[in-house]
Amino acid sequence: MYRRSLSLLAVVAALLVLVPAALAARVHVRVEGKTQTIFGTAEPTLNVKANALDALEAASFAGEFYYHVTPTAFGPYVDQIGRYPASGSNGWIFKVNGIVPPVGADQVTVKDGDTVLWYWATFSGPAGPLTLEVETSIVKGKRCFFATGRNDAGRASRVRGVVYTLNSRRINSATGVVCTPLGRYSVRVAKTGAIRSRTYSGR
Template structure:
Protein backbone atom coordinates (compact mmCIF):
# COMPACT_ATOMS: atom_id res chain seq x y z
CA UNK A 1 0.00 0.00 0.00
CA UNK A 2 2.78 2.40 0.94
CA UNK A 3 4.53 1.65 -2.36
CA UNK A 4 1.37 2.45 -4.34
CA UNK A 5 0.89 5.77 -2.52
CA UNK A 6 4.51 6.67 -3.19
CA UNK A 7 4.02 6.01 -6.88
CA UNK A 8 0.85 8.16 -6.92
CA UNK A 9 2.54 11.06 -5.12
CA UNK A 10 5.54 10.85 -7.44
CA UNK A 11 3.28 10.95 -10.49
CA UNK A 12 1.42 13.97 -9.10
CA UNK A 13 4.68 15.77 -8.39
CA UNK A 14 5.92 15.05 -11.90
CA UNK A 15 2.67 16.31 -13.39
CA UNK A 16 3.00 19.57 -11.47
CA UNK A 17 6.55 20.00 -12.67
CA UNK A 18 5.45 19.47 -16.27
CA UNK A 19 2.60 21.99 -16.16
CA UNK A 20 4.51 25.02 -17.49
CA UNK A 21 5.92 23.27 -20.55
CA UNK A 22 2.70 21.38 -21.22
CA UNK A 23 0.78 24.65 -21.31
CA UNK A 24 3.09 26.38 -23.77
CA UNK A 25 1.20 28.13 -26.56
CA UNK A 26 2.35 29.21 -30.01
CA UNK A 27 1.50 32.85 -30.71
CA UNK A 28 2.61 35.65 -33.04
CA UNK A 29 4.56 38.38 -31.25
CA UNK A 30 5.74 41.82 -32.34
CA UNK A 31 7.27 44.58 -30.22
CA UNK A 32 7.25 48.09 -31.72
CA UNK A 33 9.51 50.66 -30.09
CA UNK A 34 9.41 54.43 -30.10
CA UNK A 35 11.24 54.72 -33.42
CA UNK A 36 11.75 51.17 -34.73
CA UNK A 37 10.77 47.53 -34.39
CA UNK A 38 12.39 45.90 -31.36
CA UNK A 39 11.29 42.33 -32.07
CA UNK A 40 9.50 40.38 -34.79
CA UNK A 41 8.89 42.75 -37.71
CA UNK A 42 6.82 40.02 -39.38
CA UNK A 43 5.21 38.87 -36.10
CA UNK A 44 6.82 35.40 -36.02
CA UNK A 45 5.28 32.49 -34.17
CA UNK A 46 7.10 31.73 -30.92
CA UNK A 47 6.60 29.32 -28.03
CA UNK A 48 5.32 31.12 -24.95
CA UNK A 49 5.79 29.30 -21.65
CA UNK A 50 4.72 30.73 -18.32
CA UNK A 51 7.30 30.68 -15.50
CA UNK A 52 4.47 30.08 -13.06
CA UNK A 53 4.05 26.54 -11.75
CA UNK A 54 0.26 26.56 -11.90
CA UNK A 55 -2.52 25.72 -14.30
CA UNK A 56 -3.20 29.24 -15.61
CA UNK A 57 -2.81 29.71 -19.36
CA UNK A 58 0.03 31.88 -20.63
CA UNK A 59 -0.48 35.63 -20.71
CA UNK A 60 0.51 38.64 -22.80
CA UNK A 61 3.17 39.37 -20.18
CA UNK A 62 4.58 35.86 -20.67
CA UNK A 63 4.70 36.55 -24.42
CA UNK A 64 6.84 39.63 -23.75
CA UNK A 65 9.15 37.58 -21.55
CA UNK A 66 9.57 34.86 -24.20
CA UNK A 67 10.23 37.45 -26.91
CA UNK A 68 12.81 39.20 -24.73
CA UNK A 69 14.72 35.93 -24.36
CA UNK A 70 14.72 35.29 -28.11
CA UNK A 71 15.45 38.90 -29.05
CA UNK A 72 17.78 39.64 -26.14
CA UNK A 73 16.12 42.95 -25.26
CA UNK A 74 15.47 44.48 -21.85
CA UNK A 75 12.13 45.18 -20.26
CA UNK A 76 11.07 46.14 -16.74
CA UNK A 77 7.94 45.43 -14.73
CA UNK A 78 6.92 47.52 -11.74
CA UNK A 79 4.42 46.41 -9.10
CA UNK A 80 1.42 48.69 -8.60
CA UNK A 81 -1.80 48.55 -6.62
CA UNK A 82 -3.59 47.25 -9.72
CA UNK A 83 -0.98 44.62 -10.53
CA UNK A 84 2.28 44.34 -12.48
CA UNK A 85 2.83 47.06 -15.08
CA UNK A 86 5.40 47.14 -17.90
CA UNK A 87 7.02 50.56 -17.55
CA UNK A 88 9.98 50.08 -19.90
CA UNK A 89 10.96 48.05 -22.96
CA UNK A 90 14.36 48.56 -24.52
CA UNK A 91 15.82 52.02 -23.97
CA UNK A 92 12.70 54.05 -23.19
CA UNK A 93 10.64 54.18 -20.01
CA UNK A 94 7.10 55.48 -19.92
CA UNK A 95 6.74 59.09 -18.72
CA UNK A 96 3.57 61.15 -18.32
CA UNK A 97 1.17 60.34 -21.16
CA UNK A 98 3.65 58.11 -22.96
CA UNK A 99 4.28 54.48 -22.15
CA UNK A 100 3.92 50.87 -23.16
CA UNK A 101 0.70 49.14 -24.11
CA UNK A 102 -0.35 45.88 -25.70
CA UNK A 103 -3.03 44.38 -27.90
CA UNK A 104 -4.18 40.82 -28.43
CA UNK A 105 -5.65 40.10 -31.87
CA UNK A 106 -5.98 43.83 -32.51
CA UNK A 107 -7.91 44.59 -29.32
CA UNK A 108 -6.66 46.38 -26.20
CA UNK A 109 -7.86 44.12 -23.33
CA UNK A 110 -9.42 45.78 -20.27
CA UNK A 111 -7.08 43.86 -17.93
CA UNK A 112 -3.41 43.89 -17.06
CA UNK A 113 -1.02 41.99 -19.31
CA UNK A 114 -0.58 39.29 -16.66
CA UNK A 115 -4.33 38.58 -16.84
CA UNK A 116 -4.73 38.56 -20.63
CA UNK A 117 -4.79 34.83 -21.35
CA UNK A 118 -3.52 33.48 -24.66
CA UNK A 119 -4.45 30.60 -26.92
CA UNK A 120 -2.67 29.06 -29.88
CA UNK A 121 -2.62 31.33 -32.92
CA UNK A 122 -3.17 34.62 -31.07
CA UNK A 123 -1.27 37.74 -32.14
CA UNK A 124 0.31 39.83 -29.38
CA UNK A 125 1.54 43.35 -30.08
CA UNK A 126 3.50 45.41 -27.54
CA UNK A 127 4.08 49.04 -28.52
CA UNK A 128 5.20 52.47 -27.40
CA UNK A 129 2.27 54.90 -27.33
CA UNK A 130 1.32 58.47 -26.58
CA UNK A 131 -2.10 58.44 -24.99
CA UNK A 132 -4.77 61.08 -25.42
CA UNK A 133 -8.46 61.57 -24.70
CA UNK A 134 -9.38 59.00 -27.36
CA UNK A 135 -6.89 56.43 -26.07
CA UNK A 136 -3.78 55.14 -27.79
CA UNK A 137 -2.80 55.27 -31.48
CA UNK A 138 -4.59 53.19 -34.08
CA UNK A 139 -2.79 50.12 -35.39
CA UNK A 140 -2.30 49.64 -39.12
CA UNK A 141 -3.25 46.22 -40.50
CA UNK A 142 -2.15 44.90 -43.90
CA UNK A 143 -4.16 42.30 -45.79
CA UNK A 144 -3.23 40.91 -49.18
CA UNK A 145 -5.73 41.39 -52.00
CA UNK A 146 -6.21 37.90 -53.41
CA UNK A 147 -3.03 36.40 -54.84
CA UNK A 148 -1.74 39.71 -56.19
CA UNK A 149 1.08 41.93 -54.95
CA UNK A 150 -1.50 44.45 -53.74
CA UNK A 151 -2.33 45.25 -50.11
CA UNK A 152 -5.31 46.80 -48.34
CA UNK A 153 -4.47 48.90 -45.27
CA UNK A 154 -6.90 49.50 -42.42
CA UNK A 155 -6.54 51.35 -39.13
CA UNK A 156 -7.68 49.41 -36.08
CA UNK A 157 -8.76 51.14 -32.86
CA UNK A 158 -8.46 49.80 -29.31
CA UNK A 159 -11.74 47.90 -29.64
CA UNK A 160 -10.73 46.19 -32.87
CA UNK A 161 -12.88 48.40 -35.09
CA UNK A 162 -11.39 49.08 -38.53
CA UNK A 163 -11.52 52.01 -40.95
CA UNK A 164 -9.60 52.58 -44.22
CA UNK A 165 -6.10 53.96 -43.54
CA UNK A 166 -6.37 56.71 -46.14
CA UNK A 167 -3.01 58.12 -47.20
CA UNK A 168 -0.96 55.27 -45.75
CA UNK A 169 2.45 54.54 -47.26
CA UNK A 170 3.74 51.05 -48.02
CA UNK A 171 7.50 50.58 -47.59
CA UNK A 172 8.90 47.62 -49.54
CA UNK A 173 12.17 46.57 -47.97
CA UNK A 174 14.38 49.57 -47.26
CA UNK A 175 14.34 51.43 -50.58
CA UNK A 176 10.90 51.47 -52.23
CA UNK A 177 7.79 53.39 -51.12
CA UNK A 178 4.27 53.23 -52.61
CA UNK A 179 1.34 55.43 -51.54
CA UNK A 180 -2.07 53.81 -51.15
CA UNK A 181 -4.95 54.90 -53.37
CA UNK A 182 -8.63 55.14 -52.48
CA UNK A 183 -11.32 57.38 -51.08
CA UNK A 184 -13.65 56.49 -48.23
CA UNK A 185 -14.01 52.76 -48.87
CA UNK A 186 -10.49 51.37 -49.02
CA UNK A 187 -6.79 52.23 -49.01
CA UNK A 188 -5.01 49.92 -51.47
CA UNK A 189 -1.58 49.88 -53.10
CA UNK A 190 0.15 47.47 -55.47
CA UNK A 191 3.86 47.12 -54.73
CA UNK A 192 5.03 44.76 -57.46
CA UNK A 193 7.23 41.72 -56.94
CA UNK A 194 8.87 41.72 -53.50
CA UNK A 195 10.18 38.22 -52.92
CA UNK A 196 11.85 38.08 -49.50
CA UNK A 197 11.13 41.75 -48.69
CA UNK A 198 9.03 42.92 -45.77
CA UNK A 199 6.14 45.26 -46.56
CA UNK A 200 5.51 47.86 -43.86
CA UNK A 201 2.67 50.39 -43.65
CA UNK A 202 3.02 53.82 -42.02
CA UNK A 203 0.63 56.70 -41.42
CA UNK A 204 1.07 59.78 -39.25
CA UNK A 205 -0.44 59.21 -35.83
CA UNK A 206 -0.80 55.44 -36.27
CA UNK A 207 1.26 52.44 -35.29
CA UNK A 208 3.11 50.82 -38.20
CA UNK A 209 1.77 47.57 -39.61
CA UNK A 210 3.79 44.79 -41.23
CA UNK A 211 3.08 41.93 -43.53
CA UNK A 212 3.83 40.24 -46.80
CA UNK A 213 7.34 39.21 -45.84
CA UNK A 214 7.19 35.84 -47.55
CA UNK A 215 4.69 33.43 -49.04
CA UNK A 216 5.10 29.94 -50.36
CA UNK A 217 6.82 26.85 -49.02
CA UNK A 218 10.23 25.59 -48.05
CA UNK A 219 11.57 22.05 -47.71
CA UNK A 220 13.06 20.72 -44.48
CA UNK A 221 15.29 17.65 -44.17
CA UNK A 222 16.73 16.04 -41.06
CA UNK A 223 19.48 13.43 -41.56
CA UNK A 224 22.49 12.01 -39.82
CA UNK A 225 26.01 10.92 -40.81
CA UNK A 226 26.33 13.34 -43.75
CA UNK A 227 22.97 12.39 -45.17
CA UNK A 228 23.46 8.62 -45.01
CA UNK A 229 20.33 8.16 -42.88
CA UNK A 230 17.16 10.20 -43.44
CA UNK A 231 15.17 10.97 -40.29
CA UNK A 232 12.42 13.12 -41.80
CA UNK A 233 11.45 15.18 -44.86
CA UNK A 234 8.73 17.82 -44.59
CA UNK A 235 7.28 20.87 -46.30
CA UNK A 236 7.00 24.00 -44.12
CA UNK A 237 5.62 27.52 -44.70
CA UNK A 238 8.05 30.15 -45.95
CA UNK A 239 8.39 33.14 -43.65
CA UNK A 240 9.17 31.10 -40.54
CA UNK A 241 12.63 31.19 -39.07
CA UNK A 242 14.65 28.01 -39.62
CA UNK A 243 14.28 27.30 -35.90
CA UNK A 244 10.50 27.75 -35.95
CA UNK A 245 10.20 25.45 -38.97
CA UNK A 246 12.28 22.76 -37.29
CA UNK A 247 10.25 23.07 -34.09
CA UNK A 248 7.04 22.51 -36.08
CA UNK A 249 8.09 19.14 -37.45
CA UNK A 250 10.44 17.71 -34.81
CA UNK A 251 10.92 17.45 -31.06
CA UNK A 252 13.87 19.74 -30.35
CA UNK A 253 15.91 20.92 -27.38
CA UNK A 254 17.93 24.12 -27.57
CA UNK A 255 20.62 25.96 -25.64
CA UNK A 256 21.86 29.52 -25.37
CA UNK A 257 18.45 31.18 -25.15
CA UNK A 258 16.99 29.13 -27.99
CA UNK A 259 19.72 29.98 -30.51
CA UNK A 260 21.53 26.63 -30.69
CA UNK A 261 20.01 23.20 -31.43
CA UNK A 262 21.24 20.60 -28.97
CA UNK A 263 18.86 17.73 -29.70
CA UNK A 264 16.42 16.64 -32.43
CA UNK A 265 14.02 13.72 -31.90
CA UNK A 266 16.14 12.35 -29.06
CA UNK A 267 19.47 12.55 -30.93
CA UNK A 268 21.67 14.76 -28.78
CA UNK A 269 24.93 16.55 -29.52
CA UNK A 270 27.91 15.58 -27.39
CA UNK A 271 31.24 17.26 -26.74
CA UNK A 272 32.80 14.01 -25.55
CA UNK A 273 31.90 12.09 -28.72
CA UNK A 274 32.40 15.15 -30.97
CA UNK A 275 28.98 14.91 -32.57
CA UNK A 276 26.59 17.80 -33.15
CA UNK A 277 23.83 19.16 -35.33
CA UNK A 278 24.78 21.31 -38.32
CA UNK A 279 22.41 23.02 -40.72
CA UNK A 280 22.51 24.20 -44.32
CA UNK A 281 20.31 26.49 -46.39
CA UNK A 282 20.25 25.50 -50.08
CA UNK A 283 23.55 23.68 -49.62
CA UNK A 284 25.32 26.58 -47.89
CA UNK A 285 26.46 26.08 -44.31
CA UNK A 286 24.56 28.80 -42.46
CA UNK A 287 26.44 31.70 -40.90
CA UNK A 288 23.90 32.53 -38.20
CA UNK A 289 21.62 30.97 -35.62
CA UNK A 290 18.59 29.16 -37.04
CA UNK A 291 16.53 31.56 -34.91
CA UNK A 292 17.79 34.41 -37.11
CA UNK A 293 17.40 32.97 -40.63
CA UNK A 294 13.96 33.46 -42.17
CA UNK A 295 12.97 30.92 -44.82
CA UNK A 296 12.18 32.10 -48.34
CA UNK A 297 9.93 30.41 -50.86
CA UNK A 298 11.77 27.42 -52.34
CA UNK A 299 14.49 27.23 -49.68
CA UNK A 300 15.87 23.85 -48.60
CA UNK A 301 16.65 23.72 -44.87
CA UNK A 302 18.83 20.70 -44.09
CA UNK A 303 19.85 19.55 -40.59
CA UNK A 304 22.53 16.86 -40.33
CA UNK A 305 23.92 15.15 -37.23
CA UNK A 306 27.55 14.18 -37.72
CA UNK A 307 30.99 13.93 -36.22
CA UNK A 308 33.11 17.06 -36.32
CA UNK A 309 36.31 15.33 -35.23
CA UNK A 310 37.80 15.27 -38.74
CA UNK A 311 35.52 17.82 -40.44
CA UNK A 312 34.52 20.91 -38.49
CA UNK A 313 33.13 22.90 -41.42
CA UNK A 314 31.52 22.12 -44.76
CA UNK A 315 31.00 25.55 -46.36
CA UNK A 316 28.95 24.21 -49.27
CA UNK A 317 27.60 20.74 -50.10
CA UNK A 318 26.04 19.24 -53.23
CA UNK A 319 23.19 17.35 -51.59
CA UNK A 320 20.52 20.00 -52.18
CA UNK A 321 21.18 20.29 -55.95
CA UNK A 322 19.80 22.10 -57.98
CA UNK A 323 20.38 24.43 -55.04
CA UNK A 324 21.97 26.86 -54.46
CA UNK A 325 21.68 27.73 -58.15
CA UNK A 326 17.92 28.31 -57.94
CA UNK A 327 17.37 30.12 -54.65
CA UNK A 328 20.79 31.15 -53.36
CA UNK A 329 20.90 32.34 -49.76
CA UNK A 330 18.68 34.74 -47.82
CA UNK A 331 16.56 35.46 -50.88
CA UNK A 332 19.49 36.52 -53.05
CA UNK A 333 20.49 34.44 -56.09
CA UNK A 334 23.62 34.82 -58.22
CA UNK A 335 23.74 34.47 -62.02
CA UNK A 336 24.70 30.94 -63.10
CA UNK A 337 26.63 29.31 -65.91
CA UNK A 338 26.89 25.71 -67.12
CA UNK A 339 30.36 25.30 -68.62
CA UNK A 340 31.19 22.51 -71.08
CA UNK A 341 34.51 21.76 -72.78
CA UNK A 342 33.56 19.47 -75.67
CA UNK A 343 31.04 20.09 -78.49
CA UNK A 344 29.25 16.81 -77.72
CA UNK A 345 28.35 18.20 -74.27
CA UNK A 346 26.55 21.24 -75.61
CA UNK A 347 23.02 19.80 -75.79
CA UNK A 348 23.26 18.43 -72.25
CA UNK A 349 24.68 21.73 -71.00
CA UNK A 350 21.73 23.60 -72.47
CA UNK A 351 19.23 21.26 -70.81
CA UNK A 352 20.93 21.76 -67.44
CA UNK A 353 21.05 25.50 -68.03
CA UNK A 354 17.26 25.55 -68.43
CA UNK A 355 16.91 23.66 -65.15
CA UNK A 356 19.21 26.08 -63.32
CA UNK A 357 17.94 29.26 -65.04
CA UNK A 358 21.49 29.65 -66.27
CA UNK A 359 23.43 30.09 -69.51
CA UNK A 360 25.44 27.37 -71.21
CA UNK A 361 28.91 28.34 -72.40
CA UNK A 362 32.21 26.83 -73.49
CA UNK A 363 34.18 29.95 -72.55
CA UNK A 364 36.92 28.94 -70.04
CA UNK A 365 37.13 32.54 -68.82
CA UNK A 366 33.89 31.86 -66.93
CA UNK A 367 35.94 30.15 -64.21
CA UNK A 368 37.64 33.45 -63.40
CA UNK A 369 34.33 35.29 -63.03
CA UNK A 370 33.95 35.95 -59.32
CA UNK A 371 30.27 36.90 -59.56
CA UNK A 372 28.59 33.75 -60.91
CA UNK A 373 27.79 30.22 -59.77
CA UNK A 374 29.27 27.60 -62.08
CA UNK A 375 28.36 24.00 -62.90
CA UNK A 376 31.30 22.54 -64.83
CA UNK A 377 30.76 19.41 -66.96
CA UNK A 378 33.91 17.28 -66.77
CA UNK A 379 34.47 14.60 -69.45
CA UNK A 380 35.11 11.13 -68.02
CA UNK A 381 36.11 7.85 -69.63
CA UNK A 382 33.50 5.15 -70.32
CA UNK A 383 33.04 3.01 -67.24
CA UNK A 384 34.30 5.65 -64.80
CA UNK A 385 32.07 6.40 -61.84
CA UNK A 386 30.10 9.66 -61.90
CA UNK A 387 30.84 12.36 -59.35
CA UNK A 388 29.47 15.70 -58.16
CA UNK A 389 31.86 17.78 -56.06
CA UNK A 390 31.60 21.26 -54.57
CA UNK A 391 34.25 23.94 -54.37
CA UNK A 392 33.41 27.11 -52.50
CA UNK A 393 36.52 29.01 -53.57
CA UNK A 394 38.49 31.35 -51.35
CA UNK A 395 35.42 33.26 -50.13
CA UNK A 396 33.35 30.60 -48.40
CA UNK A 397 30.50 32.62 -46.92
CA UNK A 398 26.92 31.62 -47.69
CA UNK A 399 25.60 33.27 -50.81
CA UNK A 400 29.08 33.58 -52.31
CA UNK A 401 29.91 32.12 -55.76
CA UNK A 402 30.36 28.35 -55.88
CA UNK A 403 31.74 25.84 -58.36
CA UNK A 404 30.16 22.40 -58.76
CA UNK A 405 32.12 19.89 -60.87
CA UNK A 406 30.12 17.06 -62.42
CA UNK A 407 31.46 14.08 -64.30
CA UNK A 408 29.09 11.55 -65.84
CA UNK A 409 25.85 11.36 -67.78
CA UNK A 410 24.07 14.75 -67.36
CA UNK A 411 20.76 12.88 -67.28
CA UNK A 412 21.67 11.91 -63.70
CA UNK A 413 21.29 15.55 -62.65
CA UNK A 414 17.93 15.86 -64.42
CA UNK A 415 16.40 12.94 -62.54
CA UNK A 416 14.07 13.38 -59.58
CA UNK A 417 15.77 13.09 -57.15
CA UNK A 418 19.00 14.11 -58.86
CA UNK A 419 22.33 12.34 -58.47
CA UNK A 420 24.07 13.30 -55.22
CA UNK A 421 20.94 14.17 -53.26
CA UNK A 422 21.56 14.35 -49.49
CA UNK A 423 25.33 13.98 -49.84
CA UNK A 424 28.12 16.38 -48.94
CA UNK A 425 30.12 15.16 -51.96
CA UNK A 426 28.88 12.45 -54.34
CA UNK A 427 30.68 9.63 -56.13
CA UNK A 428 28.77 6.90 -57.95
Protein backbone atom coordinates in the same frame (compact mmCIF):
# COMPACT_ATOMS: atom_id res chain seq x y z
CA MET B 1 20.73 0.72 -6.84
CA TYR B 2 22.69 3.98 -6.80
CA ARG B 3 22.88 4.06 -10.60
CA ARG B 4 19.18 3.28 -10.87
CA SER B 5 18.38 6.23 -8.57
CA LEU B 6 20.53 8.55 -10.67
CA SER B 7 18.76 7.39 -13.83
CA LEU B 8 15.37 8.02 -12.24
CA LEU B 9 16.44 11.50 -11.18
CA ALA B 10 17.63 12.23 -14.71
CA VAL B 11 14.25 11.19 -16.15
CA VAL B 12 12.36 13.34 -13.64
CA ALA B 13 14.58 16.33 -14.41
CA ALA B 14 13.98 15.91 -18.14
CA LEU B 15 10.23 15.77 -17.60
CA LEU B 16 10.33 18.94 -15.52
CA VAL B 17 12.00 20.70 -18.44
CA LEU B 18 9.71 19.30 -21.13
CA VAL B 19 6.33 19.63 -19.39
CA PRO B 20 6.32 23.47 -19.15
CA ALA B 21 7.14 23.71 -22.88
CA ALA B 22 4.36 21.27 -23.68
CA LEU B 23 1.87 23.25 -21.60
CA ALA B 24 2.93 26.61 -23.07
CA ALA B 25 0.77 28.33 -25.68
CA ARG B 26 2.19 28.95 -29.16
CA VAL B 27 1.65 32.69 -29.60
CA HIS B 28 2.63 35.28 -32.22
CA VAL B 29 4.50 38.14 -30.54
CA ARG B 30 5.69 41.56 -31.73
CA VAL B 31 7.09 44.59 -29.89
CA GLU B 32 6.95 47.99 -31.61
CA GLY B 33 9.17 50.68 -30.13
CA LYS B 34 9.08 54.45 -30.35
CA THR B 35 11.12 54.65 -33.55
CA GLN B 36 11.55 51.06 -34.75
CA THR B 37 10.51 47.46 -34.27
CA ILE B 38 12.15 46.04 -31.16
CA PHE B 39 11.17 42.43 -31.76
CA GLY B 40 9.30 40.27 -34.24
CA THR B 41 8.84 42.18 -37.48
CA ALA B 42 7.03 39.16 -38.90
CA GLU B 43 5.37 38.19 -35.59
CA PRO B 44 7.21 34.91 -34.90
CA THR B 45 5.59 32.19 -32.82
CA LEU B 46 6.93 31.75 -29.28
CA ASN B 47 6.20 29.45 -26.36
CA VAL B 48 4.31 31.62 -23.88
CA LYS B 49 3.67 30.36 -20.36
CA ALA B 50 0.23 31.80 -19.60
CA ASN B 51 -0.57 35.46 -20.29
CA ALA B 52 0.25 38.63 -22.23
CA LEU B 53 2.94 39.63 -19.74
CA ASP B 54 4.56 36.23 -20.23
CA ALA B 55 4.51 36.95 -23.97
CA LEU B 56 6.69 40.00 -23.35
CA GLU B 57 9.04 37.89 -21.24
CA ALA B 58 9.29 35.29 -24.01
CA ALA B 59 10.05 38.00 -26.58
CA SER B 60 12.63 39.59 -24.27
CA PHE B 61 14.39 36.25 -23.91
CA ALA B 62 14.30 35.53 -27.66
CA GLY B 63 15.27 39.06 -28.71
CA GLU B 64 17.64 39.87 -25.84
CA PHE B 65 16.06 43.24 -25.02
CA TYR B 66 15.43 44.85 -21.64
CA TYR B 67 12.09 45.57 -20.03
CA HIS B 68 11.05 46.56 -16.53
CA VAL B 69 7.93 45.85 -14.50
CA THR B 70 6.85 47.86 -11.44
CA PRO B 71 4.43 46.31 -8.91
CA THR B 72 1.37 48.51 -8.31
CA ALA B 73 -1.92 48.25 -6.43
CA PHE B 74 -3.55 47.39 -9.78
CA GLY B 75 -1.01 44.69 -10.66
CA PRO B 76 2.32 44.62 -12.51
CA TYR B 77 2.92 47.67 -14.74
CA VAL B 78 5.37 47.59 -17.65
CA ASP B 79 7.08 50.96 -17.31
CA GLN B 80 9.95 50.42 -19.75
CA ILE B 81 10.83 48.39 -22.82
CA GLY B 82 14.18 48.89 -24.51
CA ARG B 83 15.56 52.40 -24.10
CA TYR B 84 12.31 54.24 -23.41
CA PRO B 85 10.67 54.46 -19.95
CA ALA B 86 7.03 55.47 -19.62
CA SER B 87 6.66 59.16 -18.80
CA GLY B 88 3.72 61.54 -18.62
CA SER B 89 1.34 60.77 -21.48
CA ASN B 90 3.72 58.26 -23.09
CA GLY B 91 3.94 54.60 -22.21
CA TRP B 92 3.67 50.94 -23.15
CA ILE B 93 0.38 49.30 -24.12
CA PHE B 94 -0.53 45.84 -25.37
CA LYS B 95 -3.14 44.32 -27.63
CA VAL B 96 -4.27 40.72 -27.91
CA ASN B 97 -5.70 39.77 -31.29
CA GLY B 98 -5.98 43.45 -32.18
CA ILE B 99 -7.95 44.48 -29.07
CA VAL B 100 -6.83 46.45 -26.01
CA PRO B 101 -8.10 44.44 -23.00
CA PRO B 102 -9.70 46.26 -20.05
CA VAL B 103 -7.39 44.49 -17.58
CA GLY B 104 -3.66 44.16 -16.95
CA ALA B 105 -1.36 41.99 -19.04
CA ASP B 106 -1.00 39.42 -16.26
CA GLN B 107 -4.78 38.91 -16.29
CA VAL B 108 -5.12 38.14 -20.02
CA THR B 109 -4.65 34.42 -20.67
CA VAL B 110 -3.37 33.54 -24.13
CA LYS B 111 -3.93 30.40 -26.19
CA ASP B 112 -2.46 28.78 -29.28
CA GLY B 113 -2.66 31.05 -32.32
CA ASP B 114 -3.18 34.32 -30.42
CA THR B 115 -1.26 37.45 -31.39
CA VAL B 116 0.19 39.72 -28.70
CA LEU B 117 1.45 43.18 -29.64
CA TRP B 118 3.29 45.46 -27.22
CA TYR B 119 3.80 49.03 -28.43
CA TRP B 120 4.85 52.54 -27.47
CA ALA B 121 1.97 55.00 -27.45
CA THR B 122 1.23 58.64 -26.72
CA PHE B 123 -2.09 59.17 -24.96
CA SER B 124 -3.67 62.25 -26.50
CA GLY B 125 -7.36 61.39 -26.35
CA PRO B 126 -9.93 58.72 -25.49
CA ALA B 127 -8.74 56.41 -28.29
CA GLY B 128 -5.32 54.92 -28.83
CA PRO B 129 -3.40 54.79 -32.13
CA LEU B 130 -4.55 52.59 -34.98
CA THR B 131 -2.68 49.34 -35.54
CA LEU B 132 -1.88 49.15 -39.24
CA GLU B 133 -2.36 46.01 -41.32
CA VAL B 134 -1.89 45.16 -44.99
CA GLU B 135 -4.57 43.45 -47.05
CA THR B 136 -3.76 42.15 -50.52
CA SER B 137 -5.56 40.92 -53.62
CA ILE B 138 -5.02 40.51 -57.36
CA VAL B 139 -6.53 43.38 -59.38
CA LYS B 140 -6.33 43.34 -63.19
CA GLY B 141 -3.30 41.08 -63.16
CA LYS B 142 -1.38 43.05 -60.53
CA ARG B 143 -0.73 42.50 -56.84
CA CYS B 144 -2.42 45.32 -54.92
CA PHE B 145 -1.94 46.20 -51.25
CA PHE B 146 -4.50 48.03 -49.13
CA ALA B 147 -3.67 49.74 -45.82
CA THR B 148 -6.14 49.20 -42.99
CA GLY B 149 -6.08 50.22 -39.35
CA ARG B 150 -7.66 48.62 -36.29
CA ASN B 151 -8.82 50.68 -33.34
CA ASP B 152 -8.66 49.62 -29.68
CA ALA B 153 -11.83 47.56 -30.12
CA GLY B 154 -10.38 45.70 -33.11
CA ARG B 155 -12.60 47.35 -35.74
CA ALA B 156 -10.85 47.86 -39.08
CA SER B 157 -11.08 50.74 -41.55
CA ARG B 158 -9.15 51.83 -44.63
CA VAL B 159 -6.24 54.23 -44.01
CA ARG B 160 -4.91 56.90 -46.38
CA GLY B 161 -1.65 58.83 -46.43
CA VAL B 162 0.68 55.93 -45.66
CA VAL B 163 4.20 54.87 -46.54
CA TYR B 164 4.79 51.34 -47.78
CA THR B 165 8.12 49.54 -47.63
CA LEU B 166 7.83 47.12 -50.53
CA ASN B 167 10.86 44.89 -51.16
CA SER B 168 13.07 47.53 -49.44
CA ARG B 169 11.59 50.33 -51.60
CA ARG B 170 9.66 53.15 -49.90
CA ILE B 171 6.42 54.16 -51.62
CA ASN B 172 4.20 57.04 -50.49
CA SER B 173 0.50 56.38 -51.05
CA ALA B 174 -2.08 59.12 -50.59
CA THR B 175 -4.89 56.61 -51.18
CA GLY B 176 -3.48 53.84 -49.00
CA VAL B 177 -3.33 51.54 -52.03
CA VAL B 178 -0.32 50.46 -54.09
CA CYS B 179 -0.17 47.94 -56.94
CA THR B 180 2.84 46.13 -58.36
CA PRO B 181 3.58 43.40 -60.93
CA LEU B 182 3.12 39.86 -59.68
CA GLY B 183 6.08 38.25 -57.94
CA ARG B 184 7.55 37.67 -54.52
CA TYR B 185 7.03 40.48 -52.04
CA SER B 186 7.89 41.64 -48.55
CA VAL B 187 5.74 44.55 -47.45
CA ARG B 188 4.82 46.60 -44.41
CA VAL B 189 3.09 49.93 -43.97
CA ALA B 190 3.61 52.91 -41.66
CA LYS B 191 1.90 56.20 -40.89
CA THR B 192 2.75 58.95 -38.43
CA GLY B 193 0.69 58.49 -35.27
CA ALA B 194 -0.15 54.85 -36.01
CA ILE B 195 1.49 51.54 -35.09
CA ARG B 196 3.56 50.05 -37.90
CA SER B 197 2.24 46.88 -39.47
CA ARG B 198 4.04 43.59 -39.27
CA THR B 199 5.95 42.44 -42.34
CA TYR B 200 3.88 40.42 -44.81
CA SER B 201 5.67 38.12 -47.26
CA GLY B 202 4.41 36.02 -50.14
CA ARG B 203 3.91 36.05 -53.88
